[in-house]
Amino acid sequence: MSGKAIDTLVIGGGLHGLSAALHLARAGRRVTILEKSWVGRHASGASAAGVRTLNRDPAEIPISLEAMEMWHGIAGLVGDSCGFHAHGQLNIAEHAHHLPKLESRLARMREAGYEHEELIDRAELLTLVPAISPHCVGALIARRDGAADPHRTLLAFRRSAEAAGVTIHEGVGVDAIEQAGDDWRLRTPAGDFIAPTVVNAAGAWAGKIAAMLGDDIPLGLKASMMIVTERIAPLLKPVISIVGRPLSFKQSEQGTLVIGGGLQGRADIEAQKSFVDFQELAKGARAATDLFPSVSALRIVRTWAGMEATTKDHLPVICASPNAKGAFHAFGFSGHGFQLVPVVGAIMADLVIRGSTERSIKGFGAKRLMQQRAAA
Ligand SMILES: Cc1cc2nc3c(=O)[nH]c(=O)nc-3n(C[C@H](O)[C@H](O)[C@H](O)COP(=O)(O)OP(=O)(O)OC[C@H]3O[C@@H](n4cnc5c(N)ncnc54)[C@H](O)[C@@H]3O)c2cc1C
Known part of the structure; x- marks a missing residue:
């Protein structure tokens, strides 16, 4: 050329x-x-x-923490906030038997000298996310995490x-x-x-x-799926995931709920297309409504899947x-x-x-x- x-x-x-x-x-x-x-x-x-340091593989933590510092100053790098808000990410324990997993993660983080993850009890969880179902017992939180607009x-x-x-x-x-x-x-x-x-x-x-x-x-291939609902009044600020179930749940600036969490559709690498599997996607919707019963009657306005290589x-x-x-x-x-x-x-x-x-x-x-x- x-x-x-x-x-x-x-x-x-x-x-x-x-x-x-x-x-x-x-x-x-x-x-x-x-x-x-x-x-x-x-x-x-x-x-x-999702802009997440929470629950990262130990090998990724050093670069993930540096990336988080960069996200907090992202306008200095690219001249725009990228829609980034740092309202925290929480990994929820729905039941008492989920807590030991979070406690042992926290112990490993402290042993390695990391302070960015903390355990919070039910009372603090309900203060931070009043809309969450009261059956949840606690959460691991990374307070500087958040989400941006892709x-x-x-x-x-x-x-x-x-x-x-x-x-x-x-x-x-x-x-x-x-x-x-x-x-x-x-x-x-x-x-x-x-x-x-x-x-x-x-x-x-x-x-x-x-x-x-x-x-x-x-390399492997994944086709992660997403759901977006109609707009609603402000419901929550942090990004939510749950121990043992596939869910990532947040509310966008526009008021829509954005639900994902790694649920897999189908990818056709030759055709360069990915496809939604609605039965699989229903698991994400179920997890979301178990945690936030008030959203169960909302309409889904869009679903999609995106392709990526896995190792x-x-x-x-x-x-x-x-x-x-x-x-x-x-x-x-x-x-x-x-x-x-x-x-x-x-x-x-x-x-x-x-x-x-x-x-x-x-x-x-x-x-x-x-x-x-x-x-x-
Ligand atoms: C549904 C979904 C939800 C996700 N949620 C999160 C999240 O919450 N938090 C998080 O951290 N990450 C998340 N990820 C992962 C994250 O989005 C990806 O890791 C990241 O966007 C990968 O960027 P990339 O540039 O490597 O790949 P891509 O954006 O896929 O870019 C690769 C590009 O290469 C081009 N290309 C391929 N072959 C050729 C060729 N031969 N010649 C020229 N161009 C070529 C493709 O067309 C493509 O545009 C999510 C991913 C998906 C799909």
């Missing part, structure tokens, strides 16, 4: 591609994003946009990236990757794009891109390619990558520009998954 020289080609215009591109461009790199559909078409546009977040990251000089090509999918001397040549229907470094942020399709680069990384240990792949010099991976967020967006972009810039990062990414190497396949 003729035109200005490109330092880095980012494959995928989801939030992770945008964030990596933004951080790289602010560090002076000439960056182009290639997006096969349109920005935010897949997981990033379908996201519940579409506002996409717009803010896109605008900031473009303002920093990033070029975004939509409707331009990468079909093949070849080495061209010290560069990578990306073949697309719109012609070839050439650059010395490539960032693979292709979401559900990242395994295919990794294979084009010579990395055989086994065996549910931790992402954030690393330099083990086999391809100048190639980097950021994918496999396994249903909880929205919160990590600001920090993972900064990590990708560290890796691309300096070849290393001071941030803790030990658990996120691609080799851990490639070794599993070799051993299988």
Whole structure:
């Protein structure tokens, strides 16, 4: 492709591609994003946009806490609040036999030196969420957690990236990757794009891109589903999940209830579509009405599903390619990558520009998954 020289080609215009591109461009790199559909078409546009440190895998906690600091100053990074509100996230114990699980989580957090999670009793729970059913006995809370607006977040990251000089090509999918001397040549229907470094942020399709680069990384696929209800008067502020049941429950700024929690629909990766399974979705609606009986008569106005790659240990792949010099991976967020967006972009810039990062990414190497396949 003729035109200005490109330092880095980012494959995928989801939030992770945008964030990596933004951080790289602010560090002076000439960056182009290639997006096969349109920005935010897949997981990033379908996201519940929960901004959660609560109950994170210990390997993710250091970067998740740094991301949380970034969310609290997100307007400084992308010029907009992204609709982020920090009203806390709570993991509810419905019955007394659920409490030991929360207590042992808290003990592990304290042992590791973390203070961001706390246990609250029934009285405090009812003060924070008066609408919750009084049968609930307590909760684990991360008070600085919250939720954002996914579409506002996409717009803010896109605008900031473009303002920093990033070029975004939509409707331009990468079909093949070849080495061209010290560069990578990306073949697309719109012609070839050439650059010395490539960032693979292709979401559900990242395994295919990794294979084009010579990395055989086994990935799974999930199609998480969401429900949105009609608007109602203010009901609750924090984001709610429950021990032992799939639920994430919150109220948007507009007054709609947004219900998810990892309930799975069906994904067709070739057709690039995901489908809602209404029987499965009913479990989320049931959990929501058990906790908030007052919402049981509400109308559902929209449901959808979004596709994302998963890894065996549910931790992402954030690393330099083990086999391809100048190639980097950021994918496999396994249903909880929205919160990590600001920090993972900064990590990708560290890796691309300096070849290393001071941030803790030990658990996120691609080799851990490639070794599993070799051993299988
Ligand atoms: C329903 C749902 C709810 C969620 N809720 C939460 C939540 O509450 N909190 C949280 O932290 N996380 C949540 N997540 C997860 C979070 O949204 C994702 O981890 C995150 O958005 C992933 O962003 P991404 O940029 O890696 O992927 P995507 O947004 O999927 O972007 C990847 C992009 O790559 C493009 N692409 C693929 N192949 C090619 C190619 N060959 N050439 C060019 N482009 C290509 C795709 O078109 C796509 O736009 C949720 C996800 C879903 C689906």
